[in-house]
Each structure stands twice: as structure tokens, then as C-alpha cells.
Amino acid sequence: MGRMLGRTYESQRCSVARTLELVGERWTLLIIRDAFLGVRRFGDFADRLGIARNVLQDRLERLVEAGVLTKVPYQERPLRHEYRLTEMGRDLWPSIVALLQFGDQHLAGETGPPMLLLHRGCGGELDARRICTTCGTPLELGDVESVPGPGGARIPAAA
Amino acid sequence: MGRMLGRTYESQRCSVARTLELVGERWTLLIIRDAFLGVRRFGDFADRLGIARNVLQDRLERLVEAGVLTKVPYQERPLRHEYRLTEMGRDLWPSIVALLQFGDQHLAGETGPPMLLLHRGCGGELDARRICTTCGTPLELGDVESVPGPGGARIPAAA
Numbered sequence: 001m002g003r004m005l006g007r008t009y010e011s012q013r014c015s016v017a018r019t020l021e022l023v024g025e026r027w028t029l030l031i032i033r034d035a036f037l038g039v040r041r042f043g044d045f046a047d048r049l050g051i052a053r054n055v056l057q058d059r060l061e062r063l064v065e066a067g068v069l070t071k072v073p074y075q076e077r078p079l080r081h082e083y084r085l086t087e088m089g090r091d092l093w094p095s096i097v098a099l100l101q102f103g104d105q106h107l108a109g110e111t112g113p114p115m116l117l118l119h120r121g122c123g124g125e126l127d128a129r130r131i132c133t134t135c136g137t138p139l140e141l142g143d144v145e146s147v148p149g150p151g152g153a154r155i156p157a158a159a
Numbered sequence: 160m161g162r163m164l165g166r167t168y169e170s171q172r173c174s175v176a177r178t179l180e181l182v183g184e185r186w187t188l189l190i191i192r193d194a195f196l197g198v199r200r201f202g203d204f205a206d207r208l209g210i211a212r213n214v215l216q217d218r219l220e221r222l223v224e225a226g227v228l229t230k231v232p233y234q235e236r237p238l239r240h241e242y243r244l245t246e247m248g249r250d251l252w253p254s255i256v257a258l259l260q261f262g263d264q265h266l267a268g269e270t271g272p273p274m275l276l277l278h279r280g281c282g283g284e285l286d287a288r289r290i291c292t293t294c295g296t297p298l299e300l301g302d303v304e305s306v307p308g309p310g311g312a313r314i315p316a317a318a
Contacts, residue, residue: 016189067265094257098253102178
């Protein structure tokens with residue numbers, strides 16, 4: 001967001017503004033959402049998001065430069081890379097979950113949430129503090145699986 | 160974000176995408192951040208954000224239409240309104256806190272966080288689940304005050 005928003009936005013000494021400079025550009029948080037769902041390859045991001053490939057390439061490269069994603073080779077001839085969340089990138093999980101829960105609560109409509117996050121092996125849902133509503137465990141990314149909800153996710157849960 | 164992002168984005172059956180349609184437009188989350196800090200009047204938003212007044216007006220009106228903000232008259236002659244967070248709007252607090260904490264953790268640099276959120280009356284900081292690190296209380300919006308941090312907030316804490 002930084003360059004496009006101009007100096008005023010960038011110059012705000014605020015951690016919300018700084019985070020949005022990194023991830024607040026159009027599509028960027030949906031790319032990160034997909035990365036959390038297990039998407040790693042350029043073509044898969046492109047198919048799921050349906051955005052122009054040059055825009056996707058730009059967003060992915062910026063996220064790599066920023067340290068949110070890392071490029072890892074998965075094939076040698078021809079050389080192909082996949083994009084994985086770094087430890088820094090995984091720290092965006094609480095932000096993604098919070099945005100998801102707001103949407104579930106206020107924007108899901110009558111059909112309900114398109115996707116549910118559940119405590120893996122327990123089946124409990126996450127409360128607003130990412131604590132399991134069934135067993136009370138504070139949940140981390142690795143403890144959670146996503147399954148289709150009543151609102152029918154077009155986007156399959158890959159993680 | 161909806162209109163500008165086009166049908167593909169809007170049509171994603173995903174609560175993250177839906178939330179971003181509402182609040183993911185450029186500047187919108189910073190307007191909401193300021194609303195949480197106690198900003199209510201058009202001129203104050205304009206001064207703090209330094210964005211074009213027509214853009215600010217558009218964003219505020221969209222947030223009112225979406226039910227995130229409500230317009231309340233504060234003066235009769237001439238009629239003047241202020242913008243307040245609705246209950247729905249206040250439900251964005253966990254998202255704002257998560258984005259802020261990511262920025263504090265990864266983007267604050269050597270000087271440290273520009274602003275600190277503290278448990279009012281206790282002084283403890285909020286952990287990643289918005290639980291007080293001093294006394295263990297799960298904190299809600301009304302329990303928290305913001306104070307300038309070591310990174311020196313240009314934006315004064317009004318709440």
C-alpha cells in the first residue's frame with residue numbers, strides 16, 4: 001500500500017498503518033488467506049483468486065521482499081518455485097482470523113459461515129480470542145483445521 | 160472494496176473477502192482505527208489522516224451505509240453530525256488490535272511501538288488474545304486505554 005498511498009499514509013507513526021502498508025493493498029490479504037489454507041503455487045493462487053497474473057506476481061514479489069512469504073524451489077527443470085508463509089507471515093494469522101470472524105458474525109447472511117475453523121481432533125469452534133469453545137485450549141495455527149461451513153465455501157479448505 | 164475490486168472478488172464466498180469488501184478499501188481501516196481512538200468529527204478525521212476531503216466523505220458515507228458508523232447530530236444551527244462506531248463497528252476491534260500487534264511486533268523498528276494499549280487502571284499490556292499480561296483478565300474495548308509508546312505516536316491517543 002505504501003507507494004500507492006503516498007507519503008501521508010506512510011508517514012503515520014502507527015502500527016496499524018505500517019501493517020496496512022505491507023498487507024493492505026488490494027488482494028494482498030486474500031493471497032495471505034489462501035496461503036494459510038495451504039495454497040503455495042502461482043497457478044493455484046491465480047485460479048482461486050481470478051486476478052490478473054501480473055498483479056498477482058507483483059503482490060507475491062512484494063510479500064517476499066517484505067519477508068511475509070518465502071520462495072522455495074519445488075522443481076529443477078524447468079525451475080519452479082512455490083510461496084510459503086514465513087514465521088513473520090504466520091504471525092498474520094490472528095489478523096486473518098479476526099477479519100474472518102467479523103465476516104461470519106455480520107456478513108454471512110442466512111446461510112451462515114462459508115467455512116468453519118475447528119480445533120483439530122476436538123471439533124470445537126474458535127472464540128474471538130482463538131480459544132476452543134469446547135475444551136478451552138488456547139489455539140495456535142497448527143491446532144486448527146478449516147472445513148466447509150453451512151454457507152458453502154466455493155474456496156476449498158486446503159489446510 | 161466491493162465495487163472497485165469487481166465481481167470476482169465480491170463473488171468469493173469467504174468471510175475474509177466480505178469483510179475486506181466493507182473495510183478493505185484504502186484508508187478505511189485507518190478511519191476505523193481513529194474512530195476507536197475517539198475521533199468523531201469530519202474535520203478531525205481529515206486533519207489526522209491528511210486525505211482528500213471527498214475521499215474521506217465517500218469512505219465515511221460507505222461505512223454509515225454498511226452499518227459500521229452512525230451519524231449523530233451534535234449541533235443544530237448549522238446542522239453538524241459526528242460519526243460514531245455502531246455495535247457492529249465496535250466488533251472490528253479485534254481486527255484492529257491484531258493488525259496493530261503485528262505492526263508492533265514486526266515493523267516498529269528500534270524505537271518500539273508508537274502507541275501502547277494498556278489495561279485501564281491495571282497498566283498491563285494486551286497479549287495476542289487481548290488478555291491482560293499482568294492480571295490475566297480477558298479485555299474488552301472499554302477496559303483498554305491507549306498511551307504513547309516509546310516509538311512516539313504522532314497520532315495522539317484520544318481514547
